[in-house]
Amino acid sequence: MVLRPTPRLSLLVHRRSLAVAATLLVLLGAVMLASACLGQTLVPPGDVWAALRGTPGPYDLVVMELRVPRIVVGALVGLALGVSGALIQTVTRNPLASPDVIGVGHGAAAATVGALATGAVSSPSAMPAVSVLGGLAAAALVYALAWRNGLQPNRFVLTGVGIGVALSAVVQLYLADSELDAAEQLKLWLTGSLNGRGWEQARPLAAVLLLALPALVWASRAVRPLGLDADTAAGLGVRVNRMRLGLTVLGVVLAAAATGAAGPISFVALTSPQLARRLTRTPQLPLVASGLTGAVVLVTADLVARVLVPPVEIPVGALTALVGGPYLLWLLGRRT
Template sequence: MSLLQNPRAATVLRTGTWSLRCVPRTLLTCAVLAALTGCALILSLGTGSYALTPVEVVRTLAGSGPPGAEFIVMDLRLPRALVAVLVGFGMGLAGAVFQSLTRNPLGSPDITGFGNGASAGALVAIILFDAGAPQTALGAVCGGLATAAAVYVLAWKRGVHGYRLVLVGIGASAVLGSATSFLYVRADIGKAAQAASWTIGSLNARDWTDVRIAALGLAALLPVVLVYARRLTLLEMGDDTAAALGVPPERSRLALLGVGTGLTAMAVAAAGPIPFVAMAAPQLARRLTRAAGPNLLPAAWTGALLVSAADFATQRLTGSSLLPVGVVTGVAGGAYLAWLLRGERGAGRL
């Protein structure tokens, strides 16, 4: 193995035929974001009617906490906190994939309809089949993949252009919103209320089943995204350049769309459609790292921090955990979207 320094201060690790390019600022950003996410997780574990200090939370996680704290932390609060981290990580990663493919900051799964497709699939499982968590996850995956296939086919015209994919996705999102409203009308009052609370995007009453769904989804899809990271970077340069460098554009784009849709479906299945995280995380990560390219891992850790911080904020601001975390991210994300659109208009792109 050898270490090479290039003029842009990036470290290249080489071993045999494999190489890994590491930018120190990007690595430092990921480390800081991971540490802040850990702090938000510990603060969330200590928040509630039975308050615990951060030191008591750490001692409880180590098995030597105050009497009665182990049940509250390990069984009641830890699943919720872990789901927040895993879902935010997956949403940030999916947002980076979609925005890189479309080359558009608005090309996130909750804007382009892929998240709505996963939500519609999950709602079909909940309302029509009275499904549990595993069946709801399967419904979200099927709905997301079906939506991705439909959008891809409709956006195809000698390839898939980024803006065309976004516009077709927005149209698909409107259609899926109408279908979701129809499902509410047809459902009985109990299932409609259950589905409505879920579609806001909530971490309330999360358990270890939801943790397993999110963890298994990430374990299966994260390696695929990392393997395709170089192709994603080359696709940002244009299809002709990518093809000249040996990357099949459409085949790579289709595989990455499938992986991004799977990450979105995993997040939706575990916590419902938490809005705007997938859109904001990649943009914030790019500003932190100041690096070109998709910034996959920084975006993922930014998403994890955003959801964990939003969950902590809902509990501290309202004095309870009943307020869905999607309300906080929706309000903050709406303001961020307005700011982003203003920047796009000022740059002459709108």
């Protein structure tokens, strides 16, 4: 452990966490390069590098227009979901919790359905903003209903499950009564997909992550006392409810922004923090490692989804659910 004091702030740097983060960063770069090279059209790494430098070549369209924007969106979405999952699991003290549990994905889907059904929004570029607002509104409702002289983590999770079920029913009713083309388009979004995603989705998400950076620095310190039980943390002078509220808002904003960019992609926010914790062996969930793990997981899953059964492309959300389901059962088995 290395303690680096400054006049106003002390940061505790965990050597293993630093090494794990560096390794994950290198692994993310390797996976992103592999994703840029592989697909129905194989692109040599040298040509990928040439396209990135702006050197004219035969693969410019494939690399710079089709693959690189999609890869960047995948990395940003995975990063946001990984950090969001770590924050929500810290607040609830429950490794089975995730932004999906508190209704972010369901709220985003219901808001998108409402906008399509009423014609309130007709531009496809406005749909991410609608889904973000829906996710935030759903999480706010869950938080308000779960509040009883403070936030009770178990009540928070159960309320989120109930709200999620209700919102999911609204979406299913719309799908059953909508025209085929609209239903198919919405079903693809509901599954979670990076197909067709580009700089239009990457820029707003990158802006959210940059704006959230100061809050994430604060959150990296706040997760330590919240790793203790509420009474112990309060005894140390920690304002538990205020800190939980701040971490929840930050986690919901990140998850809602990610959902707006790629649709509700399940299990990345659930699995990434626990994988990162096992890698770093820290008592608290590591935010940086969780985010990088989420980015590696999602970019890898998208690569597999593209090349597994060509020319058919599997929605990445379906693949993460297929892998995440057994992981959830294993985690449940360990807890019982």
